Amino acid sequence: MKGKTKILIIVVTVIITLLVVARLFVSVSSQGPKGGKNFGQIKNFVNVTVVGTKVKRGNIQKYITLSGDIRGISEAQVFADVPGKIAKVSVIEGQYVTKDQPLMYVDRSLVGYQYNLSPVRSPISGRVGSISVSEGQSISQSTPLALVVDDRIVEVQLLLPESYYTKIKKGSVAIVEVPSLNNEKIQGYVYSSDIVIDRGTRTLKVRVRVNNPNGKLISGMYVDVKIPIETALNTTYVPATSIREVENKTFVYVLSETNVNNEKLYNVSLRSVSTGVSDGDNISVSGVKEGEIVVSLGAEYLKDGIVVRAILQ
Template sequence: MGRKVIWIIVIVLIIGIGYRVITRKENVDKKMRDVGEGLVPVAIQEVKSGDLELILSFVGDIKGEDQVTVYSEATGRLSRYLVEEGNWVKKDQVIALVDRAVTGMEFEEARVKSPLSGTVGRLYLDKGSTIGLETPVALIARMDRVKVEFSIPEKDMVKVSKGQQARVRVDAYPDRTFNGKVTRLSPVVDPITRSAYAEVTLSNPDHKLKPGMFAEIDIVVVSSKGAVVIPKEAILEDLNSKSSFVFVVEGGSAVRRSVEKGISQQGLVEVKSGLSFGEKMIITGQHYLEDGDRVEVVQE
């Protein structure tokens, strides 16, 4: 009994699917029958303006625009820190004391000073730690402005230049974009990595961006505002002349129009010449057309 019920359900499903397919085919056939004899059915779209950008993406690390590692001028042991991480300090403010005690001799504690005004980003040592002349004691950074250090592959070097706009994103604020500019681009390529050192600098008044954060950088290489923009799929390629073209509707006929392509972004292409705003461009059915074919617009 159970199997019989299952078979009935299967048969009903098959009939239902078959009906939908037949109905859909009849609708398509009706549209085609409605098109006049000798006319090619097409869908069109009005040519409109839009903004496009050519973007290169990189990853890098955030640092304070001015950031220094502080060392002691005297050897000994760390007596104590006079500041905490996150504190703001002035230039020449004493941030740590070093016990220079030597057996049989007495010395005044050596003072470690901050070489600039900024925020204490890191205190590296524990009380009593041995300090040499090359032992890092603290990290001080100016936080109002930060920089992102990153590398540019040699193939992209010619596309990037100082002053270009950049957008920075960090994992801590996934819904926020920070704006900056390319402020440094090394003219030398590292022979090992085949890339060049670069920096983007940006304002950081609320100190949201912290030194050490991982960052994603988008550099706007080319920007086109108010450009003629069309869907990529509307463009056809002439393999013989290696040129691009589209079809527009003029007086009920398809007219082939050569176009010069510009930048592209997310399925849209800038047309630098060959089309004007307001023209009716064919976006479906263009693959079956020849210049001058009569057409009927079935979708607009």
């Protein structure tokens, strides 16, 4: 019996608390700004607060993001001229070497025959990317011994969808983002693109090059590359969240400051606009002027002709 009484007391307490909170909410909502003005005295006032952002002017670029692997613009597998055993390895991975510098030596001696050690030379200048053999190992002329990479300039080969073929321009700036370097962004450029489309994948190869003077980008490293495909120059733009669509027409809510009973409030007007290039965060528009204020957050609560509070960014 005591248990039932305790439960009943808890239920009654919760109901009373909810009634008090509801009463307070109704009381606050029925007041105007600052809680001291009568809501009914402010014509068309709606008790909501929106976020307003000024219309800006600048350049907006739309990008396509593709992924690929870093490689040196010049990479060379190293092979021996003669079969035998690796007698000596003279370099280490990561070491810079010049063209024709000996990397290792091969002993091609046979039973009853002695030969001088045969040097294995680097075919290009660059860094030793990898060494695939060790001293004492038997090799043939087809055994890969090492990889030398000229990585002062590196390249990313990307597969571009056919639909973007006409939008990629040689020399365009490309942003290379490297996940393994804490998403560091490095500027590169579009070096070239194929003029043949792969019929199986409906893509073509695009090559982006990046200067790599400190060698932080290494062959095989995975990267994401952003390439501009559309640009709007010196355009007015607004946050993409400002755009509203009604019956296939595009609008924004424009705020104009007004003073009501010594309160700074904002009139809301619905404005038709035309949209253009979007970078995902912002979008170019015509129909508004630089410096005007548009609603970037909270527009779903609005309609033309009302008065609201606003926080300006």
